[in-house]
Amino acid sequence: MASLGDPLYPIAVLIEELKNEDVQVRLNSIRKLSTIALALGEERTRSELIPFLIEAIYDVEVLLVLADQLGKFTSFVGGPEFAMYLIPPLESLATIEESVVRDMAVESLRNVANEHSPLDLEIHVVPTLQRLASDDWFPGRLSACSLFSVCYPRLPQPVKESLRASFCKLCQDETAMVRRAATSKLSEFSKVMEIEHLKSDLIPSFVQLAKDEQDSVRLLVVEACPTIAQLLPQEDIEQLILPSLRQCAKDPSWRVRCKVAEKFVDLQMAVGPDITLIGLLPDFQSLLKDTEAEVRAAVASKVTDFCANLAKANQAQIILNCILPSVQDLISDSNSHVRSAVASVIMGLSPILGAYKTVEDLLPLFYIQLRDECPEVRLNIISKMDCINDIMNIQQVSESILPAVFELAEDSKWRVRLAIVEYMPSLAGQLGQEFFNKKLHGLCQFWLNDHVFAIREAAALNLKKLVKHFGAPWAEQTIIPMILVMSRNTNYLYRMTCLLCLSVLAEACGTDLTVRLLLPTVLQLATDPIANVRFNVAKTLQKMTPFLEASVIEDQVKPTLDKLKVDTDADVKYFAAQAIDGIAAA
Incomplete structure (x- = not known):
């Protein structure tokens, strides 16, 4: 091994470490390349270190780190004017069969190319790119596909012409993996290409790839379609893009049709409302009736967005005549995922169609979904019910929605009940205080007694929202008496729910109401025989203190906490001490 005074000492150390059997030693050695480069200096890094890296052979883990390091190595070889020295080792790495190494090398090549x-x-x-693009071994051709868009914008026209020809050749490569790689870069390359060459050179390749024998290639064509369509004038879209797009919408592979369904709104926005009406609407209807459930579910989830982006002049008519009949079929689809997808978006049609059409055409569909045997369907329709609040009056809501709300409030699935609980403040705000007191007050009390804690917690938080909406006087008359009764229940779970409600209501009720009505009940429960209740008293007092005056804290809160701190139960003592510390730090 070279001695410390030897000018080749850093490289000699690197060689010895790379021969070590421990992979971690080899990895650490490669990670020190920047340190070694600094020790060698820029000139020796170019003349000694880089050639050594090209000739050396490592295992995959080391090659991956090396590929990453070289992408950040420009400053160590002397700056951008010497960045070309990094191309040979990265080119070598870009031809490796191991995909993770190759991908990292390509990313580093892109970074280094931008610095030239x-x-x-x-x-x-460019010569490196051309060598990779014509490599006999497919990994090199795979790597080349990612480099065209980086190089193309800053090159003279004759070289650009050569690159376009090379890319189109890769689009027709005999290896499916290469065609996939080229197709995946279609949109990226199209963004940097002149419009005339996009139409003359790239679009023919796009059309050919849309007919490729591999469905994985055709699927990537769909991915590229919105980007390419956005770059073209409307007349060119209809002539050059639409036929291939419609072909993909009827593709024999359900995966390709599913990708069209997933990208449908992007495609719609790219081609514009006129082409959507004449070209895409029939395909949208067809996909809603597709034989594969995955396709129906994917396109069903796009119904509202698709309808929202239709031309306003005949939007409602198209929805009612062309979309809604198919949606009605999907609501009773045999596949629960399809029904769930419809339920997640159908409420969004209400603001588009308006109150009259919602009541006449959509509410019957809502009712069917609210009674669906699949809880996911019921959950999705409930979670979107606020969409109808702004377009329906009190009478319509009370007649149309409340029966379903009461039914679902007792649903056997707790997540469905939770969704109804979370919908309540929005509904109450629309119906008003008087209506709420008559019709919905009992539901709030019912949920506070639910056997699932998440429901009780959500119900308590709802009370806070309702108090903020209806005011503290309403709370004093309606809500607080109902909660205080729970403090005297023989079941300790009710007493704990009471504390939960009091802890969240303090903020909404204000200082006066908290001191007069809420705090005395909390202090009373400090002597509860159940330890769980007592330590929840400590936690509740800590949450209340920001809304109490200093004198109340000193005279009532702290003495109670001091007593709890010497409680016989360890948990009570812990939470009491925590509350005391929290109050002191506030």
Whole structure:
């Protein structure tokens, strides 16, 4: 091994460490490349270290780190004017069969290529790209696909022409993996290409790939379609893109049709409302009736967005005549995922169609879904019910929605009950205080007694929202008496629910109401025989203190906490001490 005074000492150390059997030693050695480069200096890094890295052979873990390091190595070889020295080792790494190494090398090549001047790019990077693109072994051709868009914008026209030809050749490569790689870069390359060459060179490849024998290639064509369509004038979209797009919508592979369904709104926005009406609407209807449940579910989830982006002039008519009949079929679909997808979006049609059409055409569909045997369907429809609040009056809501709310309030699935609980403040705000007191007050009390804690917790938080909406006087007359009764229940769970409610109501009720009505009940429960109740008293007092005056804290809260701190139960003592510390720190 070289001695400390030997000018090759850093590389000698690197060689020895890379021969070590311990992979961690080899990894640590490669991670020190920047340190070694600093020790060697820029000139020796170019003349000694880089050639050594090209010739050395490592295992995959080391190669991956090396590929990453080289992408950040420009400053160590002397700056952008010497960045070409990094191209050979990265080119070598870009031809490795191991995909993770190759991908990292390509990413580093992209970074290094961006640091080249236009002239150096033409002299050093383009030949590398062309060698990779014509490599006999497919990994090199795979790597080349990712480099075209980086190089193309800063090159002269003759070189650009050569790159376009090379890319189109890769789009027709005999290896499916290469065609997939080229297709995945279609949208990226199209963004940097001149519009005339996009139409003359890239679109023919796009059309050919849309007919590829591999469905994985055709699927990527759909991915690229919105980007390419956005770059073209309307007349060119209809002539050059729409036929291939419609072909993909009828593709024999359900995966391709599913991808069209997933990208449908993006495609709609890219082609515009006129082409959507004549070209995409029939395909949207067809996908809603697709034989594969996955496709129906994917397109069903796009119904509201698709309808919202239709031309306003005939939007409602198209929805009622062309979309809604298919949606009605999906509501009774045999597949629960399809029904769930519809339930997650159908409420969004209400603001588009208005109150009259919602009551006439949509509410019957809502009722069917609210009674669906699948809890996910019921949950999805409930979670979107606020969409109808702004377009329906009190009478319509009370007649149309309340029966379903009462029924679902006792649903056997707790997540469905939770969704109804969370919907209540929105509904109460629309119906008003008087209506709430008559019709919905009992539901709030019912939920506070639910056997699932998440429901009780959500119900308590709801009370806080309701108090903020209806005011403290309403709370004093309606809500607080109902809660205080729970403090005297023989079941300790009711007493704990009482504390939960009092802890969240303090903020909404204000200082006066908290001191007069809420705090005395909390202090009374400090002597409860159940330890769980007592330590929840400590936690509740800590939450209340920000809404209490200093004198009340000193005279009532702290003495109670001091007593709880010497309680016989360890948990009570712990939470009491925690509350005391929290109050002191506030």
